Amino acid sequence: MISRRTLLQAGAVSAAALASGLRPARAANAVGVTEAEIKIGQTMPYSGPASAYGVIGKADVAYFKMINEAGGINGRKLNLISLDDGYSPPKTVEQTRRLVEQEQVAFIFNSLGTPSNAAIRPYLTENKVPQLFVATGAAMWNDPKNFPWTIGWQPNYQTEASIFGKHIVATKPGAKIGVLYQNDAFGKDYLTGLKAGLGADHAGLIIKEASYEVSEPTVDSQIVSLQDSGADVLLIAATPKFAAQAIRKTFDIGWTPVRYMTDVSLSIASVMKPAGLEKSKGVITANYGKDPTDARWKDDEGYKGWAAFVAKYLTPADLIDSNAIYGYGVAATMVQVLKQCENDLSRENIMRQAANIKDLELPMLLPGVKINTSPDNFAPIRQEQLESFNGESWSAFGDLLQG
């Protein structure tokens, strides 16, 4: 008790710091790591409004299981503790503290959600716990100066939207742009990125912005409003269900704007087909991964590997789920980092290696897209390819773009 009191007075500010300070034997170098396993923590919305994303956690767990069955990494098994946070930031904080203080995980991996990750970042930074490959496309994760323990993974929404903005300026300088966006961090980032891409000179091209709530049944009314505004370019920053509705509705009301769509919704099976393949012709997206429902990858080695993985470790419905593929890719990146760590699995080294990925190619990324990080680049995937939909599959045009 005395030693504890003294420690407290010595200025240990949080119980987490206290806990790690009290266990020097284990904490000195590699918290959460033993000869047999590496303990990893994660929060996922398995319940609540964002439960569609829970499949990412499922895929992460399955991927690590596959690695473990093949002998693990340097003989260590990966033990991913994936907890439900119901997409509520206070719960994320609670569960993350449990992972760090109670479960003593080595690091936090691929927790989902912009607000949830924002809520735990100060805590993890203060306690020097790596917050790796967060599952969100916000632009705020590439900030190594202020938050050296937090790193993103996917191209961020702002980058993607700015690619669209530049493309519009280059191909249709007099465009009148209408934007359909989801009224949350995802949709608003898109709007910001689009404006950045258009540049100050062309910001006036946006003539109408219409938002929707995820609780709304349809976006039909918004599409009608956007048409009425006279726009001839439509940017769709919407999740799959609403993107499909938007594509279908534009066609049905006889409106033919140039349609740009976020890569969040590029799945052929779960967006283009529901919207109608004919109705989806001409939609443009910017992409970095392979759509498993695109016939052009049918004989691709990467796709075959994915299909075999799903057959063995997941359920058949997951084969076409873009969220599951996301998990597959991000887990593979994690494994690469842990391999690079060799036998130094201290938090410092894990973070160092996460910021030291060189030209990593993954089976389900587009050919040529490479993952690169460095101490001043915490945005692992930066390349995207413009693609347009030809009624059957996506066809690439132009060069691979660097955001």
Place this chain on the structure above:
Amino acid sequence: MTLANDTPTALSAAAIAQAGSRRLQRLAMGVFCIFALGLPFVASGYHLFQFAQVLIYAIALLGLNILTGYNGQISLGHGAFYAIGGYAMAILATKFDVPYWATIPVSGLICFVAGFLFGLPALRLGGLYLALATFALAVATPQLLNYRGFDAWTGGSQGLQLGKPHAPFALPLTSDQWLYFLCLVCAALMFWAAANLVRGRIGRAIIAIRDHPIAAETMGINISFYKAMCFGVSALYAGVAGALGSIVVGFISPDSFGLFLSLSFLVGIVVGGLASIWGVLFGALFIEFVPNYADQLSDLFGESAKALPGAIYGILLIGLMYLMPTGVAGVIRTAPGLLSRLFSRPKRV
């Protein structure tokens, strides 16, 4: 005001039961105080965080219980007042540099006004219609918080970050311990106030309004005033809880206040027991811990069941309602009677 069925025998039996239960109550309270005060010195920071949340939820539930349990006005939207309290705290602290402890009463007052104003039109709405109006409030809250016109204040969908306060006066406490004590003190004050409120003249009036509004009115109780006041006081509780919630979590965003939060509050007061002051503690424990257990239980069914914590929570909820339709407080209240009935008439439970 005596109740119609208080015959002399029933009265004396009730008096005996009351005396017994009062002794039991004192004992329980003693045990509880020791537990609450001792906890910070044995529990880890993470557990303290959880129990601080429990205390915060308990305050919010207490407010809702005054409105719904005692006054009979249903609210499906108390998350909205919790959100207003939380945002009031965060905005005062980040934009006006008000010290965090001073934001708590201010947030409470802001919510009192908001609740009172909302309560005025809601006066005309009873039962189902009030349920819809408050439900609408719960649905609208995250959207309004997201509204771009308010971004400069609310931080929009990115939310607001708040620093974590440390113990003042060089107290030898970690910030988790300090925050727990802060919540404990606030909760104690709020419980004390609520207990006095419902036992006093006002309490009798609001209960009378719930049980028989027309009779209450003929006895000279100003129904509109009391109902609106009830809404105000109830919102004040939610607001104080919301402010504490922001302080403890250190982050606030529209996603923290979804529809599910409002439903959780309703779950909390029913699980704890309607019209019970102490019951809300059980309700708070339930809404804080049971979702975690549901998640862990879903793990037991293998990886493919990982998507099922929602269903398991639902099953636990229905099961609990089945076992205790009047909540934990209801069971405690009727336990002696239930036992004697069990022994005298074993066939009908």
Place this chain on the structure above:
Amino acid sequence: MSALLHQIFSGLAMGGIYAILALALVMIYQATHLVNFAQGEMAMFSTYVAWEMIDSGMPYWAAFALTIVLSFIGGMLIERIVIRPFAHAPVLTIVIVFIGLLLIFNSVAGWRYSYTIKTFDSPFPDKRWFGNTLMSSHESGAILVTFAVLALVYAFFRFTPLGLAMRAAAQNPASSRLVGIRVGWMLAIGWGLAAAIGAVAGMMAAPIVYLDPNMMLGILLYAFAGAVLGGIDNPWGAAIGGFTVGVLENIAGAYVVGPEIKLSVALVIIVGVLVVRPSGLFGRTLVTRV
């Protein structure tokens, strides 16, 4: 002008769906004076059942009919097994049970069918009716279905002995028992009918909004608002309320306040109407006896 017409008609199309689900809510409300918060999720689950049958090759109308029958049985079973034990429990306890059911259906659907959206066929030919460009044939068809359901519900309560017995059981259970009505069964049938009507709502909504586990959450909210606005004890009122909400919401979003807060505004208007007419536009005013 054509945009305004478009907004109105697309509002009517969704309004029709709200109206059907509102009728399902009315069904249970008639019998128990409670609003079933799980109604939307039950409808969603029924729609998945229909999807599974169609996916396995069954003709649409056979699947449609079979789904309605299965939903009817399912609704009755839920009443008998889950709701019946709470017959004498406080109202809020039953509300909590509804919330529990909502969570269970939503979560199980996501687990069993995954969250990727699915296409659900429309029974109506993919050709515009009478050169009508304002509505797709499915939207027009769905509105017709709404009227058909409404007529059936009305006729059921008005002209059939069973409907009469159900109304009696709801209004005065004690006296109903005395004249030989089996009140318990009436409740079960009410739940069954509500589930069947909900299934129709789900199958009409899915071709428009796509099939996914969360598809009915928003629709339920609007249906609830519509039912209360029109008067929840009156099928006609509830249906008109549903249409009104659909149109009102679109108009508010497109012309008044913008889509960001249109839901909030629509709800404020509804609450405003209720303040003036506390039992809904077409509801009966209840007189309390002292």
